[in-house]
Amino acid sequence: MSDHTHGRGGAATEHFVSTAPFDPYTIDELTAEQERYHMASQWRMMWWRLKRHRLAVVSGAILLVFYLSIVVSEMLAPYHLHTRHTDFIYAPPQELHLFHEGRFIGPFVYGFNYRINIENLQREYTEDTNSVHRLRFFCHGDEYKFWGLMQASFHLVCSAPTGTLFLLGTDRLGRDVLSRIIYGARISLTVGLVGVTISFLLGLTLGGLAGYYGGWVDNVVQRVIEIIRSFPALPLWMALSAALPVTWSPVAVFLGITVILGLIDWTGLARAVRSKLLALREEDFCTAAVLLGARPSRVIGRHLMPNFMSHLIASATLSIPAMILGETALSFLGLGLRPPITSWGVLLTEAQNINAVALYPWLMLPVIPVIVLVLAFNFLGDGLRDAADPYKAG
């Protein structure tokens, strides 16, 4: 509190002590609003500033929905990940209707009329406006093991008992694309998080060492960063993931890929940590801590880190999109995740040839959640970065 400074005016010629009772708060009365503002912690202020960034808040909400969805993927998806509908191969998306012949009957889809065009041997599906399949909600459908533990069959929405529900069409084995996208979210969303955790730990440790100790440690870390940065990332990812043994289980491959993504990404974070530490270690409060006998780990962790943690989180948020895109690209090339593990990148391998684009464009739909996710992370990261800047007005 700055109230103590108020008593000291100019030098009085004669020593004078007022006997009147003194209440410092009468001089500089803070309104409740000001009080709240001045006493707020760093994180609370960051939150206030972030709230004003509308795009960032919306993005955050979208991400929250995405991440909540992976908790209950099995229930959200109308079908199981591997259910094949052999009668409906490459079926186009079914449109959702509300009115049948001018009458409101709730959400439903029309059935398919199906024939094979003999001339070009293509499957042709048309809407059969006579068969109305009303959707069921909170229903029992495909069996699944919830989180691989509990046997269950509850779904949020199912097709009519005799009908189908392919809101985003089916693939070459007749699997529902929407269900697969919902299941794929689980992997695609966690790849970025695990990868960023690895790169965060590496960046924090190495950047911290370089920035705090300087000297040869700094030099070595700097050179390593420079070398890693001069590699083109994707070819390096390709080489490393080609090195993952074929005999590994899909889960091990998943972990391997995230480690690879993290191993190459930490350099940006390490640079940020280093430059911040270089500046901060010259500050008086740091010298004071050292003189008081604090060990380096305490100086870094307790005194220096809080100063740039918010920045770090912002830049970590900004580096997640690159990892998600990286995983998608690797899986697309067949070097990344392998079925039965399903990520959006794995789904996109189905759309690898020009045929898919021309005849079955709905196979490219998994790209939409990828784009939304990457955009959301970018906007949220931008918002966080602005909010984390303590010297910004407001």
Add this chain to the structure above:
Amino acid sequence: MFSFFVRRLLVLIPTLLVISILIFGIIQLPEGDYLTSYIAELESQGEKVSKDQIAFLRQQYSLDKPFITQYFTWLTGMLRGDFGYSFEYRIPVSEVVGDRLFLSFLLSFSTILFTWVVAFPIGIYSATHQYSWGDHGLTFLGFLGLATPNFLLALVLLYVANVVFGTSVGGLMAPVYIDQPMSWGKFLSVLEHLWIPVVVIGTSGTAGMIRRLRANLLDELHKQYVITGRAKGLPPFRLLMKYPLRMALNPFIADIGSLLPEVVSGAAIVSIVLSLPTTGPMLLAALQSQDMYLAGSFLMFLSLLTVVGMFLSDLALAALDPRIRLHGGLRR
């Protein structure tokens, strides 16, 4: 300036050396070697491979030597211009890659040029018309380019070009020119086919460049010398071009460094999708079949491209901005 040049050049050598060690380590990582997969393939076709034959092949390809020896053979060979022997193609690597390296280089170079040409006017417009609809729209487009996976954009553009222009646009030249010596017609054909990969690879880099130029220019525009210039009655366009823009130009040069790895990465995957005769598809195949000298030389070349690019951008920056030159010499 000269000492800066020399110092920067000397740093290149250990950097490239470490990179070569890393690359060789990485391509040796997979279990087994080319011969194991080759033998497995032969056996799956029902052919018998005798022990003697295996030992002979192993010796011929010096796969029986220890890691260090293999590495030094490869390294010293590269210094002499001998990039090793491709197991898959059974000819020296340099003969396999020849044209591809040039086309990769051409592709990267055109992409960077494209990025500049597009990002420059858009960045200036966005900064001078901050928060206008044009600014928001262009920024959004840029973000979209950033967020769309390159390979999918390539597929869609390929399809669109096929339908709209009615030409086959896969590859990097019309089929008649493949394996033909360079000619004017071939050159034109390459240009005609180049735009799709250039646009596709360029999109993500362009978005980043626009944002950086916009941010830099905005910082400059709020400085006092701009107000002074305006108060003295300089025409707005001339004022913009002569002072703040020049200050904001640094990222264009500095970004070659960060742009190059990005462009090379993008080129690798896009060229696989578009089946361009550049390094990407061959690198993928070489990695998968453990054709180690081919893969290693490709990786080395791609890294060399970025390292030298960064070196050139550093030089250009130092030439443009004396502060950077001085900074390099001041070490605590």
